[in-house]
Amino acid sequence: MSLNLNLRKQQVLEAVVEDHIITAEPVSSRTIARKYQLGVSPATIRNEMADLEEMGLIEQPHTSSGRIPSQQGYRYYVDRLMRKSGLTTDEEGQIHTVFAREARELALVVQRTIKLVTQLTDYLVFFSGPQLEHAALQQVWLIPVAPERALMVIVSETGWVENKFVDFDFPVTAEDMEQVAGVLNDHFRGLTFSQITRTVLRSVYQELTEQRLLLDYVLETMESLARRECADGLYLGGTRNVLKQPEYQDVQQVRKLLDLVEGEQTLREILHETTGEGITVRIGRENRQGQVQDCGVITAVYLLGGNIVGAMGLLGPVRMNYARASSIVDYIAQSLSDYLSGSHSYF
Amino acid sequence: MSLNLNLRKQQVLEAVVEDHIITAEPVSSRTIARKYQLGVSPATIRNEMADLEEMGLIEQPHTSSGRIPSQQGYRYYVDRLMRKSGLTTDEEGQIHTVFAREARELALVVQRTIKLVTQLTDYLVFFSGPQLEHAALQQVWLIPVAPERALMVIVSETGWVENKFVDFDFPVTAEDMEQVAGVLNDHFRGLTFSQITRTVLRSVYQELTEQRLLLDYVLETMESLARRECADGLYLGGTRNVLKQPEYQDVQQVRKLLDLVEGEQTLREILHETTGEGITVRIGRENRQGQVQDCGVITAVYLLGGNIVGAMGLLGPVRMNYARASSIVDYIAQSLSDYLSGSHSYF
DNA sequence: TTTAGCACTCTAAACCGTAGAGTGCTAAAC
DNA sequence: GTTTAGCACTCTACGGTTTAGAGTGCTAAA
Structure with missing residues (x-):
């Protein structure tokens, strides 16, 4: 209506x-x-x-x-x-500083961003990802550490590093590993992880008939690595700030908020549901999650190469400053996308 | 008196x-x-x-x-x-399960432990480390990713993996890196990081006269890696639980608690001060940190090869169940030390 | 040395009464 | 028709008072 x-x-x-x-x-x-x-x-x-x-x-x-x-x-x-309030040039400057600094590790950038946003607002800030799934592969290594065990290291073109042990049920030689890694790099470099899992698999199998079993293990591990950040990468901050809001004078309310923060699952869900472009504002009962139906939530995704790789959110009481909060979310998500899309690529 | x-x-x-x-x-x-x-x-x-x-x-x-x-x-x-209350066999069983499960990554074990302890008590649980400093080196790799850039991967004998980029100010060949890594592995394998930084450096320098500059960069990175977990590895949980205590009905108190949790610095300090064997109990003003002078704190260190590599703590109101809490801290720290000291070594 | 008895104290909750803020309605003014 | 002044009414927040109950300290008897 x-x-x-x-x-x-x-x-x-x-x-x-x-x-x-x-x-x-x-x-x-x-x-x-x-x-x-x-x-x-x-x-x-x-x-x-x-x-x-x-x-x-x-x-x-x-x-x-x-x-x-x-x-x-x-x-x-x-x-x-609502008139979007826009940020002051000073605030925009602060944001640029975070993304301008040389930072090799994305996790660090996200943490710095959270710290900044907690200074700019009194709301709960949370980030998901970034997941590797839509990032392009730079290189894979398989490092033998035991007869039946290897360390897999993956670097994405955006500089994100992940590692995980691979356990085989049979002895594998260093040469085998080197060969497999070589073929993977030849075929997969520059592709995103989601592209890898679908298309180019067949050709790899043909080239490595002898190590097919080994390859199965390796691919499975790669897949789980690409998803890992999706599963447990939730960064957040600003819990203290939210308590300044008079809505949280009641201990009952505080407890609910802490459940949210410590449980993490609901926050992940909120970010996961965010898909559209631009910012999303959900007010009170517009939220599907019962736990946040007396909250306002503003979310936005951030992009890498046109793909959604993560999302961020601001959460406060229903009586939150939507004008300011959505300006901030907008600007940060945009800056982060710019940052990721390689104008800062270090390779 | x-x-x-x-x-x-x-x-x-x-x-x-x-x-x-x-x-x-x-x-x-x-x-x-x-x-x-x-x-x-x-x-x-x-x-x-x-x-x-x-x-x-x-x-x-x-x-x-x-x-x-x-x-x-x-x-x-x-x-x-106080009569130490001892744990029920069921509780001991739960603890054993955490440490018995196959877990390649220590961080995971610590997180599981925290989750368990939050189920066993209503206090704040926190862990530091484990720092690599006192762990023995298993292997080092230097992986070239760009002309002036390499990825360093370190695995400790306990299965802890760390990686970090090394940036040089000059081009370095893959052969140089391989050579340096080889020499490092020959000289350092089996030594703890604290031993490395002191003693054996000279012999390495003699063997690698040509790559001395490169070596400086690498050693510096290694050192910062060994300390990294010390600097930012603080795991905690149970904030929600503490709020059940009637002491935290007052929002003012809750805020103080959250400052503690989100600030992290004080908790690190508390763990850092813990050095003795066995458990330490500090009651109220016995704590040096003003922020926790209305709390009870129970801490214990955990060991690896006889060296202190980290510590854990339980924090609650002064009116805390010291008998039960200290039993738990005691048992967990002991179990973790046992776990680390290699009866579970995977190599 | 222990205990019953009693007067005394303090808290917490219930119960006013009042001041103040704010509304809705009506009737007059524009 | 729209706006506004005026007034009665309502509700909250706050301070003060009262009361019930829990618990003590002291005294005197066992």
């Missing part, structure tokens, strides 16, 4: 939302008349408020209190009234 | 401590008379309590309330009265 509000109703709704975001208190007609010059008296505003309440956009915690925005009110605000 | 208490005073003190640990409420004379059969009336117990209070072992939150143990009271209890 797309409601059409006359200008003054929009102004009143905007005032209610923005004042409530700042003060966390119900907003009275008098406050609006004083702080937001609409050129009318409190009484008139009261009449508009009564209408807005009937439409379900604002509500009263109890009779004779001021109004707070309903979840639909926030939605209307985000969709139609 | 070592106080000598007669048997009945000891019994009363023990009752006060143990009842308070369970209920978190002041303990009245009547409660003790009823629940802990000392064969005397509440009035007699009141007299003993008056004495204990004068000695500073228990205190009254306000006149006409029951008594709670003072920090000295806890200390007396821990030193002289």
Whole structure:
């Protein structure tokens, strides 16, 4: 349902939302008349408020209190009234600094980004990935460490390094390993992991008839490596900050938040569901996860070579500063994508 | 000052401590008379309590309330009265399972251990390390990835893998790298990293006069790798659990706890200070760190080849179950040391 | 030395009463 | 028709008072 509000109703709704975001208190007609010059008296505003309440956009915690925005009110605000606040040049500069610094390891960049965002906002920041799945392979090594055991090291073109032991059920010679690694590098270099698992497998098998069993083990390990970061790479920060929000004065609420942070599963799910381009804003019950139905969540994916390799999110109370928060998420996700897409490639 | 208490005073003190640990409420004379059969009336117990209070072992939150143990009271209890509760065979079994499972990566074992301990207690669990510094080197590889860049991979005899890029200021050939790696392996295999940095350096330099500059870079990287886990390897869990303790009903307290968890520095310090054998119990102001002076902290180091490579801790309110908590710390640290000292070596 | 009895103290919860903020409604003004 | 002043009404938050109950310390008797 797309409601059409006359200008003054929009102004009143905007005032209610923005004042409530700042003060966390119900907003009275008098406050609006004083702080937001609409050129009318409190009484008139009261009449508009009564209408807005009937439409379900604002509500009263109890009779004779001021109004707070309903979840639909926030939605209307985000969709139609909100002016993206933009970042100051200083803040943009800080963000650039994080991505400009020489950093060989992506994990480090992500951690630095989180630290920065916790300074820019008072919300929970969380990142998934980046998964290797859509990154291009730079090189594979198979290093023999025992007769039936090798260490596999993979480097992606973006500089991400992963390693894992491969255990065979039979002795394997160093020459065998070297040969397999050589063939893998010849065939796979420059391909993304998702491309590898599908297409070029056949040719490799033909070239390595003798080591077919060995190859099976190796490919399986490669696959699990490519997925690993997807499975357990969740970075987060800012838990302390969120507690500053008056919504979390109640210990019960704090406990719920900590469940979220320590459990990780829900946060992963939220990031995993994020697929579209641009930022996604979910307000309260718009979230599918029961645990965050009294929260606002802003997410965005970041890209590598046009593919989604990870996502980030900001989480706060429903009464969060959507204008600012979404500007930040937007800018960071964009910067991270730029960073990844190789203008900084170190090879 | 070592106080000598007669048997009945000891019994009363023990009752006060143990009842308070369970209920978190002041303990009245009547409660003790009823629940802990000392064969005397509440009035007699009141007299003993008056004495204990004068000695500073228990205190009254306000006149006409029951008594709670003072920090000295806890200390007396821990030193002289506490009976280590021992774990049930079931619990011991659970612990063994964690260490018995095939696990190639130590980080995984530590994470599993944390998860288990959070199930066994309601306290904050934290681990440092393990640092490679005191682990024996199994092998080093130098893998060329670019003219001026190599990937260094180190495997310790305990199966810990670390990697890091080495950047040179000059082109290096694959042969040079191979040669350097070969010499390093010949000289260093089986030595711990702390031994390496001191003694055997000279002989390596003599053998590699041509690559001396290259070697400098490599050794520096090795050293930073050996220390890395020391610097940022802090694992923890159980934050949610601690909130169950009634001490953390106050949001102020919760915030302090989260500062501790998110800051990490204080926890590192606590583990770093732990050096002795066996377990260490610090009660309230016995802690040097201001942030935890209203907490009880139990720590123990774990060993590898007789060397301290890391430590673990349990943190709760001053009113924590020292008997149970120290049993657990003791048992886990012991099991982890056993696990590390190679009865499970995979090479 | 122990204990019963009793007066005393303190806390926590329940229960006012009041001030203040804010609304809805009505009737007058524009 | 729209806006606004005025007023009665409602609800919350806060401070003060009362009360029940738990627990002690002290005294005197066992």
